[in-house]
Amino acid sequence: MSSIRGSRGAEMTMTTDQNTPAPALDIDALSVSFATDGGTLHALKDVSFSVPKGRITGIVGESGCGKSTLINAILGLLADNGEVTGGAIRLGESADITKLTPRQMRDLRGLQISTVFQDPMGALNPVLSVGKQMRDIQYRSNLSKREKDARSVEMLRQVRIPDPEKRLTQYPHEFSGGMKQRVAIAMALMMRPQLLIADEPTTALDATLEVATIELLKELQQEIGCAVLFISHHLGVIAELCDDMIVMYAGEVVEQGSVRQIFRNPSHPYTRALLDCDPARLHERVKHLPTIPGTLPDLRNRPKGCVFQARCALAKPECGQPVTSVEVTPGHIARCIRTNEVTA
Amino acid sequence: MSAPLLSVKDLRVVFSVGGTLSRLRGHVTAIEGVAGVSFDIAKGETFALVGESGSGKTTLARTLNGLQKVASGSIHFDGKDATSMGRAEMKELRRRAPMMFQDPVGSLSPRLDVRALLAEPFRIHGMSDRDLDAEVRRLLTLVGLPVDFASRYPHQLSGGQARRVGVARAVALDPQLIIADEPTAGLDVSVQGEVLNLLNDLRDRLGLSMLIITHNLHVVRQIADRTAVMYLGRFVEMGETEAIFRSPAHPYTAALLSANPEPDPDRVHDRIKLPPEVPSVMARPSGCEFHTRCPFAQDLCRRNAPPLRVNGGHQLTCHFPMNTPAQAGLEQAQ
């Protein structure tokens, strides 16, 4: 295997590249906790990364690692028992948005950030027709009802819903899972946001539509010029759609860099193990699919050193001490003391 | 080969849409969610269903489970006709052919703990006289969850764990066929691997048959013996999984396989591009229903519906299958 290796040991810098102008989204040492019966649960710890303008950043990680929590923190929609305990979130030139009032946050959500959530059923109100819901999100515009409907139809057509006019009068349960997800995408893009956050928007789509949706997202992203934060469990989709990516484990960013850097040269043992588990890499049928043995650590008692220790094949006693991040190649950062020994 | 466990013949499912008003105006009021589908599943076999979103896969699964009314055709389960079953027989069918739903957490009642969730099948089927605690322990162990999970509520489970509870509930009452709708959606690849290993393992140990619906073609390739590809409520191709993956014969199958994103940022995809305007089941295209998107469509396709071609275990509806002399000739002509 012949990939370029950078010098080891360089201290981590907050943003991946200082030459770029202010990023669309900048997250700086963000920590989030949930109050639970069993004690405080540290769902995110010191998460730092930025999403440059006009680029698509993907997030991957084990289910339960805090991806949705991160998004909710950005949107100011943490559950009642959740709290930002440290760090800052900046949107474009704005100041820290974790300090905004709920009202200001709501305006921000309507105009500058929009979201497509993981659960297509939850995104739509089961007792309102789709047309009514699409009209409702345009409440800020002063178009007539008919013009709003026309825009809805146009948007539905853009996400390839057949018969959009007729579909407006239908209720969510009359749509298939994939169609509901495309309706949700249409609703999110209607507002032409600066930042689009998509939490697994293509899971319910077949491969041809998944690819079409990716291309559509890319196209609309370029047209609107927005930045996109894209969560997916489908590594193939990340590889194809995203420019940069972030790998999370147990509420920490363990690796970040460009998609090429990470897929070519995974430098954190967790990333490595995750890529190995992808059945897309298997070219024949196997009796047992690869998995990562072990479980996520208890987030109420985070381990002192590296979060991945308990499951890491390369773990050494030193890993029990706090681990700093290492710049593997410019812009490619991994939080592990043995990055050099991780082989792709 | 013995009689199949499940045998579906020419199944059709119809939804009525629109209100009274559009009915009066004479607009289309009925759509065919499933439009004439036939297949068998043998004992111990895993059968995969892939296809367009909205092509009727979930509807088909729900119909097999008696959640949706059959418009015409037949479903035979273990030799008995499921379309004319009474209440008691249907209940028995549901016991023997349980269904796993797409949303792992959403399909569990939020106010019941895992213990109650796993006891539910026994209660529903009047077996509460069994030692339910012992059954719950047995099921948890079977799916590899610690026994103390019995006291957790669905929102306290991760996606993968909730999925396991779904599996445990499905295998609770000695099923013969598991119908799994998107059993790995929303799971990361390592947890997905665990769930599939678990299902495979149970199939080997208990001799189950499985019907798996999924969009993930890599999953299909790993666990299905046979695969059917659905488009607008019909099967366009069906056959051995390996054969279909090696050389897809229907242009839609080929497009599906070529679209599959690979985890490699530098891969140059040699894709069969399809226009994404999916035709509506309310206005089915003439002739071959795929012709509006098929890159190989000819006049014949627009006029006549292709006949069903059966070749051993392989079935296909296309005038000009891929990788055949007819198709090659066409490509040259173009």
Next chain:
Amino acid sequence: MSEQASIKPAALRARSFPGLAALRKILREPMGFFGLALVVLILASAIFADLLAMYDPTKIAPQNRFQGPSLTHLLGTDHLGRDLLSRVLYGARIALLVALGSTALSLMLGIVLGLMAGYGPRWLDAFLLLVFDAMKSFPTIMLALTIVTLAGPSMVSVVMVVVMVSVPGYARIIRTQTIAMKTAEHVTAARSMGAGTIRILRVHILPNIIGPIVILASMDVPVVIGIEAGLSFLGLGVRPPTPSWGTILNDGFANIRDSSWIVIAGGLPIILTTLGFTFLGETLRDVFDPRLKGR
């Protein structure tokens, strides 16, 4: 196969309702503490009226009329010389019996009708909605007068009035939530396991929608106490000599020139009970279901 998938530590999103934790949450709020204390006090006085009351509440003793508070009669006596404290204590029984009984009955009827409308066939839903709207369109007073005219003044009439007034509201809320939940995946999953309609409603739908309605009903208790007192005050409810806070008030107003104590004895418990249940209900709502605010 590795032992298990990613673990979320036990008891994460703390949303289960074990009684003790709930109690602690309520007591943490000053308003909840106060409300709960009042409610417990009133419940205790109703339950232990036999033990606490030193006199028979209906025993007439003309020689003791219009006495002010004293050590023998802590709240004084009324125009017939009856001990007011004893009457208030027994009155609490009537008030709570009517309030809790009729609220519980309304709740039960509302839930059953709401579930039927929400889960049943469309024609049934349309029919029930019509009935609810018709019932709702009567003003409370007219309804009360009609029922009392037809059935005569009694405790049963009071209960009937309350039920007629509150059932449509409860039923509508339950109906809306049932409709929203009917197509939920876990309900379909239960059907696919072979569960019958009753089981689905009882195990898979009701527990998920009952919380808010119970909270709303607990906030309605003071209203019902008001209705009972009001009707009894007007002579349309509980018949004398049975002690009711409403009849005590009535006696008080009739004799206000001779003694102001009777009005106070009748009014104070009404105010305290109303405060108690309102505070408790609002705390319950804020703690368990803040979304209901503003309803």
